[in-house]
Amino acid sequence: DIYKGLTFWSPNVNIFRDPRWGRGHETYGEDPYLTSRLGVAFVKGLQGDEKYLKIAACAKHFAVHSGPEGLRHEFNAVVSKKDLYETYLPAFEACVKEADVEAVMGAYNRTNDEPCCGSSLLLKDILRGKWQFKGHVVSDCWAIADFHLYHGVTSTATESAALAIKNGCDLNCGxxxxxxxxxxxxxxxxxxxxxxxxxxxxxxRIRLGMFDEECEFNKIPYTMNDCKEHHEVSLMASRKSIVMLRNNGLLPLDKSKLKSIGIIGPNADSELMLKGNYFGTASKYITVLEGIHEAVDSENIRIFYSEGCHLYKDRVQDLAEPDDRMAEAVTVAEHSDVVILCLGLDSSIEGEQGDAGNSDGAGDKLNLNLPGKQQELLEKVIATGKPVIVVLGAGSALTLQGQEENCAAILNAWYPGSFGGRAIADLIFGKCSPSGKLPVTFYKTTEELPEFTDYSMKNRTYRYMKNESLYPFGFGLTYSKVQLSDLSVSD
Incomplete structure (x- = not known):
């Protein structure tokens, strides 16, 4: 019975328009076309092409939704018709028209004064009218209560229920x-x-085969869950998603030339960094520290480790003095041939409001800098003169505040999944070559961006920004030298 009636509230095809948004890593990036292509493929993969749906996929959050997290229950996203149709709607339209997505979830906020879960324009005119959507619409959780509690478009729960269902919201989470x-x-x-x-x-429910005992998906044994093939796909996805931002020739490392490796940083031995803010339960997690151990334990290479600093606090141990692991980290670096420095974020401070503990940003970032003492740790490790490989674990763009040029290599690992540590080790030692590309622009600072609450696309993303980026959309290095020639475009 556990395989019947599966409805997955995924994919998130919102546009990652601002790097401060805490839930941006759930999306496919800042580009409407790329988001459309990946969204369609994801929906088709979930739903399958058999007689019955394998899973009922759900495109969310319809339609103009990308922070700030702390304001989402009351916020009104004001957007031009041009930006609405050229940026915010294409991925949803593609999921409906090309992939026959079974469900669409409305967002918490208002768009141009209408609450998204009760919007006549979005749900009736566009979704069911222009696009001829045939599935069901579900509200985000407690979003309909926001109508009267925060948006003030209705006065009572009864009025809110009526507004939502009359405009096409079929199912209320709440x-x-x-x-x-x-x-x-x-x-x-x-x-x-x-x-x-x-x-x-x-x-x-009918399309899911809930009323047919012969539905083929009912016959899938539980042993298929977390099987060897799933592990292989997870590792492959981790390897292919990592983006190499910098390499001065140090990578890939030659094990035969190493006697010691220093592994430092708050994300070096963190399982939480592997997961992101929405994840399943894996039977095994391999951190960066564990992945490097796997790769070199059979060699005659010594590994030194220090946490260095807390992810965002001024000390690792609550009862200790500030900077309680900083000197240890410097000592580790000094005694190592090369340093792998694991910095960044995790879902405790980046993610959905209510889940992330970042009280200032409600899961969003206030800026693009490393939190806590991480920048100080970076600079002190670099000052030892040892070659430093920075591994960034984060769901969004970060800056090293000018220290990028002093790093021998930089790998942006995102939140790489349960086998992330093994994948990172595979890339560092050349078992595979980096192939990931940035789906977002890495800005130099948030000061060059419009206000977070400004939903116009002016000076946002690679399509409209005027300033030089730190790393552009689509950027990603590899170990091979690639040259393109004799290019042509056909109509």
Missing amino acids: NVYLQMLLAYKEGLVTEEDITRAAERLMAT
């Missing part, structure tokens, strides 16, 4: 639809409104 009978009695909704929503939800 409890506001408990007021639907009262809304009917008060004449705010008709029996036809309720029947229409119920029929759409029942149609999804």
Whole structure:
């Protein structure tokens, strides 16, 4: 029975328009076309092409939604028609028209004064009207309660339930639809409104094969979960997603020339950094420290390790003095032939409001700098004169505040998954070559960006920015030298 009625609230095809947004790493980046292509492929992969749906995919968060997290329940995203149709809607349209996505989730915020989960323009005119969407619409959790609690577009839960269902929100994640009978009695909704929503939800259950005992997906054994093939795909995805931002020729490392390696940083032995803010349960996690050990333990190479500093606090141990691991990290670096310095973020400070503990940003970043004492750690390790490989674990763009040129190599590992440490080691020692490319622009500073709450695309992303980037959209180095020639474009 556990395989029946699977509905996955994924993919997130919002546009990562601002690097401060904490949930940007759930998306496919800043480009509408790339997001469309990956979104369509993801939906097709989830839903399959058999008689019944393998999974009911859900494109979210419809439609103009990308922070700030702390304002999402009350915020009004004001957007031009040009930006709406050229930037924010294309990926949703592609998922509907090309992949027949089964569900669409409305966003928390308002768009041009209408709450997204009760928007006549978004849900009726565009989604079901222009695009002829045939699946069901679900609200984000408690979003319909926001209508009267924060947006002020209705006065009561009953009115909110009526507004949502009449404009096409079929399923409420929350409890506001408990007021639907009262809304009917008060004449705010008709029996036809309720029947229409119920029929759409029942149609999804039918398409999932819930009423056919011979549905082929019911026969998948539990042993397929977390199997060897899944591990291989996870490792492959980790390897291919890592982006090499810099290499002065140090990488790949030659084990035969090394006697010692220093592994330093708050993300060096962190499982949390591997996961991101939405993840399944893996049977095994391989951190960077463990991945390097796997790669060299059979060699005659000594590994030294220090956490160096806390991810964002001024000390590792609560009862210790500030900088309690800084001197240790410097000592490790001084005694190592090469240093692998693991810095960045994790889901404790970058992610969805309520999940991330970043109280100042509610899961968003306030700037692009390394948090806590990490910048100081970086500079002190560099000052030892040892070659430094920086491994950044983060879901978004970061800057090393001018220290990039002093690093021998920089790998942007994102949140690389349960086998992330092994994948990073494979790239560092040349078992495979880096092939990842940036799906977002790495800006030099947030000062060159518009206000976070400004949803216009002016001076945002590679399509509209005027200043020089730190690393441009699509950037990514490899170990091979690649030359393109005799290029042509066909109509």
